[in-house]
Amino acid sequence: MASDLPCHHRALVLEAVGAGFETKKIPMPSLDAGSAIVQVLSAGVRSYHREIYNGQRHYNFPKLIVGGISAIARIAAVGPDAVALHAGQLVFADCKIHARDDPDSLFVTAIHEGMNDRSKKLITDVWRDGVFAQYAKIPLENCIPLDETKLCRQLGYTTNDLMDIKLEPGETVVVCPATGGFGGAGVQVAVAMGARVIAMGRDEEELARLSAHIKSGTPRASIETVKLTGDLETDTVALQAFGTIDAVIDFTPPFACKSTHLKSAVEDVIDYKVMALNITLKGKLMYEREDVVLFVKMLESGLFPRGKDFADVKAFAMEDWNEALDTAAEHIGIGKVVVIEPWS
Template sequence: MSSPVPLSHRALVLESTTAGFHLQTVPTPLPTPGSAVLQILQAGIISYHREIYDGTRHYAFPQPLVGGSSAIARVAALGPDAVALTVGQLVFVDCVVRGRDDPSELFLTAISEGARAGSKKLFRDVWRDGVWAEYARMPLENCVPLNEARLCKELGYGVKELMYLCHLLVPFGGLRDIKVEPGETVVVSPATGGYGGAAVKVAVALGARVIAMGRDEGKLAALKEHVLKGAPGASIETVRITGDEKADTAALMAFGTVDAVLDLSPPEAGKSTHLKSAVAALRRGGRVSMMGFVDVPAASWKLVGDDITLKGKLMYEREDMFQFVKMLERGLYPKGKDLVDAKTFALEDWKEAMDVAAEYNGIGKLVSFAP
């Protein structure tokens, strides 16, 4: 039985990138057609949130606004057109908001308004505020039901472990987009960051053999140990990125046929040769999911001569989220606290939380708010 929705609640409001956040008491939104009002239980903090909200990354978004991205929440109230969700239900709250009459118009909640007029309108006029608050209003289609009895009672996940979905879903979208099959060999590059480490877990859950690339041998060894602890018998190899393009290609090819590459390179890796090495190691007909921020990573003779498929992918699709939750509920990922080591903060500790998130980044690590 849910409690009545309060008239007001606490939220982290960003007045401007220069002024920073202030914890304020604000009116609780009312449910409207096509929406759900949610009681936020966990709200994810990504490693570069601090750089977004202090203006370092120059992301475009309206100000003021309530910050945030994705969340784990409980449905508090529903618009009159809701037919599947129920009050009290546990849900994953997706941060990718799409236009209902044109899904190509999309933006990331409280992060980036996108480049098109439609997405900017949706962000500024309809769905401005994020989930760093005790309550939030989000589109019905952004609320993905979670089987609380199965996930929390039988498999032992708490809500803070379930918040790790926000990391796992991103590489899941890329791997599904290039149709990775069980038994295939996938190169994840780079693999020792937050999303790269999550990608290794996802690829293993899909039944793939993984070759993880990274510059730090210690982090690669820790990554392998972590994955094998949660998934004994998983097939995972590691290759250190040396900066010698041909040597790194040879190191990858030493493991045999390479079917696919998932790249999650940050902008800082734009001059690195690791992705060129990975593409060069692909078999004929190999596929690449480019989810990072680097230029086309190969000579035309390789792409054309070996029928290589390059696909850019932003985040994931709605059906990907439902498929991922099915896998999680079937027990294909590490159970309970073995999935992630999470740190949580109160809303009033927002500065410390974002500082920690910037550093506490890597395989199986997550920082979130518990409003």
């Protein structure tokens, strides 16, 4: 199946933390059972990528390595055990990789080796490289199929646009902070699921933009906004005015770890009331595969905002990786996306 693939392809290779990437020709990865070779169309660049690869964040991963995490890609070839995926298919290449015989052993592609020797073995010996490349090898289960006709032709998304908790319909969920890339996406997902959303953030202008755009696309959307003041009592009173809160989703970045917003959202329940009221406190590293599949179904149903007035995508060629990482560190917020296009 892989006979038409070139023997080599271009990739951004990091030899050592702080050394910067080099554009190199590297051998095409081998195709075997359980894997797919994908042609990378649009590789997402995260706001924290620069800090990881320059050493400011002390994340452990093997070197040499091809950088990058998730991407929108097209399947170039599949292993002999593939039964549903096929060459030519548009997919989301997911960056969270689990060991098949131990799902608790997991890592995030090309940025963190995970928490045990099993995950370290996987990233070192099997799924080493990321998607800052023309081609990448990923597990079959990490290829999430995308309906290209519906998403790109009917709904008008581009491949770059596509790079951008248990909750029941009708419940009230607080998303805080809601004006960043992850928080803004969390608001949109909660609204699409039929929840009543309270979006908290410091930037009133960005909160208003988020609310207006969601309501214009979903007139019946239930979304309220609360400005974070940084004062625990003031923020708590503002949230109490909305009545019962069923869930709180926190997207706090490391530099805001001392913020009081989460405490204001959960009030004083982190004591015996957790047991008395059957309250769930749940930590989560990213998401599960079924979450991504459900998200794609909602995306294909047209439940999320789209359009140039909301999606602000900045795309860079592979050779401009340094500018891409710098831009991603500053180009943050709702609908703001930075990508590397390996074929440009």
